[in-house]
Amino acid sequence: MEVRSVTRALQILEAVAQHQPVTVGELSKLLGLPKSTVQRTLLTLNEAGWLRANRKDTTRWDIGARVLAVRPAALQGSSLFAAAREPMIRLRDTLNETIHLSVPDGLQGAVIVDRVDCTHALRIVFAIGDISPLHATASGRAILAHLPTADVDEVVSRGLERFSDATPTDPVQLRADLERVRADGFSVNRNQYRPGVCAVAAPILDVDGTPIATITVSMPDSRYDEDKAPDWGRLVADTAAEITGRRQLGA
Amino acid sequence: MEVRSVTRALQILEAVAQHQPVTVGELSKLLGLPKSTVQRTLLTLNEAGWLRANRKDTTRWDIGARVLAVRPAALQGSSLFAAAREPMIRLRDTLNETIHLSVPDGLQGAVIVDRVDCTHALRIVFAIGDISPLHATASGRAILAHLPTADVDEVVSRGLERFSDATPTDPVQLRADLERVRADGFSVNRNQYRPGVCAVAAPILDVDGTPIATITVSMPDSRYDEDKAPDWGRLVADTAAEITGRRQLGA
DNA sequence: TCGCCCGTTCCACTGAGCGGCACGGTGTGC
DNA sequence: GCACACCGTGCCGCTCAGTGGAACGGGCGA
Structure with missing residues (x-):
């Protein structure tokens, strides 16, 4: 200030x-x-x-x-919103859960830039513009998993703030999870940031492999089912891949 | 200031x-x-x-x-983007020319918010966020033709800046052209803004008839053919109409 | 090693920004 | 139809927030 x-x-x-x-x-x-x-x-x-x-x-x-002329370098000349919107709606229709589009904001966190709501009375509501830490959320780790190790070190050295009992505050635990995210192609968050909120996310990558955004499906813990997580993960990863493709098509 | x-x-x-x-x-x-x-x-x-x-x-x-959380109302919820994206790509595939989606910015001009490129080595390139005057471009006049006369008067009274030899700087000439745009359903620009750049545009209207966006196909003067303009105009107008329909459906 | 230029920090001055107030117009409820 | 409440707008004297010149320290190239 x-x-x-x-x-x-x-x-x-x-x-x-x-x-x-x-x-x-x-x-x-x-x-x-x-x-x-x-x-x-x-x-x-x-x-x-x-x-x-x-x-x-x-x-x-x-x-x-x-304001439209002022955008982060990673999105200059790109049409992320346009490319993402329709696949997001389709994903919502398939799962009937809230879908978020987020972009990384330096190493500060991920900012929600678009949203498609589900119809459940009990639903997850984050506002556009909300920022969440990279280590504690599904979208954050989808990004973190595709950043250089130096950046992960940086995030770790800034301290892994605890938001709930499930927040991964141990660097070893975090790095192991990131390894798994890379293998699976999607990340999972069970009550690690906001208690009662679970999410599955997958990254949208630039041509050079740097993460420029993520697609996240968020749901209440009561509707989260461990057995279905792999299926959801595949759906979210497919959606993210489709957006990546559309972006390159239109550019 | x-x-x-x-x-x-x-x-x-x-x-x-x-x-x-x-x-x-x-x-x-x-x-x-x-x-x-x-x-x-x-x-x-x-x-x-x-x-x-x-x-x-x-x-x-x-x-x-x-900054991404701050967007003009026309793009809030992005239903415009989503509705426009696929028809734009189809129009590009049909004509193989650059397609732009623009929205009016008050009476200041039209701003490009999305783009689908063609494959020609010689092609038109405007950046997302670029703003162009309402009187001197195809997209601008597609908007202007569907605004109240008071708004046209306002634009005229602010002065019709000359950008090239072909720019319509005469109010009478401009109003006549707008009449024609309303009759035809599309507008045409031949070297009136940027020399060597021609375009055909049609408006996307809200339920109450106010123009909220335009679809524009832009090409080099060398590929512009007066005889084909009516066909192109119809194609662009059909695309715009389709987007209008999708918007109301999807909203 | 020296000198240049960078980003950063400091601080005394002053005029730019602040905000309480008053005005004119609009619409609403007696 | 009147009065009142509330709106957006414009004014103006006070004050302290913002300014910008100058000085600092560190990195880099000669």
């Missing part, structure tokens, strides 16, 4: 993204900031092209298209 | 996006700002998750994954 106005501007931008189209007053209440401050910031973001007044109600604000 | 630090932070963010991975000094020279100011802003953006230190060289900066 170095430059206050910048930090706030980004908060406002993210709030607009989540609630668009949204008004000054709504944002003001949502973020607990004075109306005039929010207004001034909105005008600034608008002038920079990051926001647009909604065309049907000009007192409401939408995210502008400028 | 209301809040200076925010404006600069966004400039820096965009500069990082274009030159990543980039150092403090490079940015400082590039933008003509003091090193300390750039550094402070970079740290702020980093803390907010919008930037990440490059993994191979920690003094260089990359765009962080957080």
